[in-house]
Amino acid sequence: DQQLALPRGTLFRVLCSRSHGNGWGDGLSGLCFVVASGHVSLGEIPLLATVFLCTMTVYLSYCIIVGSLSFWIDLSSDFGKTLQDTIIIFSSYPENIFGGWSKLLVFTAIPAGVMIFVPVRALDQFTPEVGLLAVGGCLAMLGLALVMYHVGLRRYTSGNRFVSNL
Numbered sequence: 001d002q003q004l005a006l007p008r009g010t011l012f013r014v015l016c017s018r019s020h021g022n023g024w025g026d027g028l029s030g031l032c033f034v035v036a037s038g039h040v041s042l043g044e045i046p047l048l049a050t051v052f053l054c055t056m057t058v059y060l061s062y063c064i065i066v067g068s069l070s071f072w073i074d075l076s077s078d079f080g081k082t083l084q085d086t087i088i089i090f091s092s093y094p095e096n097i098f099g100g101w102s103k104l105l106v107f108t109a110i111p112a113g114v115m116i117f118v119p120v121r122a123l124d125q126f127t128p129e130v131g132l133l134a135v136g137g138c139l140a141m142l143g144l145a146l147v148m149y150h151v152g153l154r155r156y157t158s159g160n161r162f163v164s165n166l
Contacts, residue, residue, distance in 0.1 A: 011064070011149055027056065040123070047126065051119040054138040058115040061138075061145035062087055068145070071152025083110075091116040111141060 031052055034040055040048050066080040073079065090112035098106050098113075107113035114137040122134045 010153065011146075015060070015064075027052070044123070047123060047131075050131075051123055051134065054134050055115055055119050057138040058111055058141050059087065061141035062111055062115070064145035065141075065148050068148040068152045071156050086110055087112050087115065111137075114138070114141065 031048070034048060035045065063084055066083045069080055069083075087110050090106055090110050095113065095117040103113070106117075114134075118130070118134045118137055122130045
């Protein structure tokens with residue numbers, strides 16, 4: 001509610017207020033470790049940066065979508081945190097253990113596949129199709145997140161209402 005009292009641009013302010021420095025440090029150190037490992041040549045660094053941005057965008061978009069659920073579901077903050085943890089858990093497993101319905105779940109409702117498996121495939125076996133799939137998936141997630149947030153924000157009334165029970 002306090003962010004909504006300020007002028008436009010609420011999503012950016014909310015994201016900045018929820019951002020933690022250690023997350024940025026984890027991301028940068030991860031990039032440095034990949035480059036230092038020698039598995040990525042200097043010519044592949046732009047591809048690595050693109051894959052990193054796609055992964056960050058998918059994770060951020062998923063967190064916005066999960067956070068936007070609170071516009072429709074009362075007391076959904078614990079549920080949202082659980083869903084945010086779920087994408088981390090699912091992304092720590094190898095892709096080949098998922099099949100059938102679980103693979104559909106990992107590439108749609110909990111987009112760990114779009115966040116991890118598609119970008120890794122883009123690094124490992126780059127083709128223009130895989131690159132477009134990675135960028136397209138990340139842009140689709142971002143678009144869905146922005147729509148959910150703004151539609152939910154229009155629907156939101158307030159958490160600071162005074163109600164008289166007679």
